[in-house]
Amino acid sequence: MLGFGAAVPLNREDSLRRAEDFRSRKQPKKAIAELEKVLKLDPADATAHARLGPLLVQVGERQRAVASFRVAAEDLDARGFADKALSLWLQIAQTQTTDVAAWQKVAQRYASRGHKADGVKVLWQASLRQEGREGRPRAVTLLRDLLRLDGRHPDGTLALARLLKKDGAAAEAKALLEQLLLTSAGPVRQRVRRAQLLLFPGPGTLWRWLRKR
Numbered sequence: 001m002l003g004f005g006a007a008v009p010l011n012r013e014d015s016l017r018r019a020e021d022f023r024s025r026k027q028p029k030k031a032i033a034e035l036e037k038v039l040k041l042d043p044a045d046a047t048a049h050a051r052l053g054p055l056l057v058q059v060g061e062r063q064r065a066v067a068s069f070r071v072a073a074e075d076l077d078a079r080g081f082a083d084k085a086l087s088l089w090l091q092i093a094q095t096q097t098t099d100v101a102a103w104q105k106v107a108q109r110y111a112s113r114g115h116k117a118d119g120v121k122v123l124w125q126a127s128l129r130q131e132g133r134e135g136r137p138r139a140v141t142l143l144r145d146l147l148r149l150d151g152r153h154p155d156g157t158l159a160l161a162r163l164l165k166k167d168g169a170a171a172e173a174k175a176l177l178e179q180l181l182l183t184s185a186g187p188v189r190q191r192v193r194r195a196q197l198l199l200f201p202g203p204g205t206l207w208r209w210l211r212k213r
Contacts, residue, residue: 018031
């Protein structure tokens with residue numbers, strides 16, 4: 001029996017239930033407070049972290065959200081629940097768009113499950129979210145991974161060629177465009193010719209553009 005003034009022991013399940021109730025009533029801060037009570041007892045509680053992550057995103061605490069998503073995702077991976085972990089890795093990538101490793105993990109999971117097209121789509125969308133000069137190396141990495149899954153991806157090839165040219169890797173950019181030219185036809189071929197003209201202007205490129213229009 002508890003003495004007068006003694007603290008009431010925390011009931012994990014009650015706190016999780018209250019957190020869910022607050023979440024459903026659109027009271028994220030109160031839900032977060034309940035989940036934090038659980039994590040004070042066990043900072044590695046994967047269930048609490050999985051529920052905490054989306055709530056932290058809602059209130060703008062993105063770094064903390066990523067940390068919680070990661071704890072939950074790694075726990076599921078360790079226990080062999082790769083499919084369930086996939087959605088958490090995707091939330092990590094979408095929350096912290098500069099996390100190339102998370103994007104790669106999501107794409108690899110899709111490809112390993114026989115959904116290569118989904119992996120390609122993820123990498124393409126991820127590359128578009130890498131902004132400015134700072135994001136260029138990340139975009140290059142993601143586009144290289146994309147082309148390993150789909151070597152004939154027109155948008156990915158053209159985007160990578162443009163970035164490589166900016167980085168001074170003109171020879172590789174030219175080779176990428178020439179390779180795509182060999183395997184393309186119709187509108188895609190015209191896009192490649194136009195890219196060659198814009199990236200590598202000159203009489204020879206112009207002549208090929210005019211002759212093949």
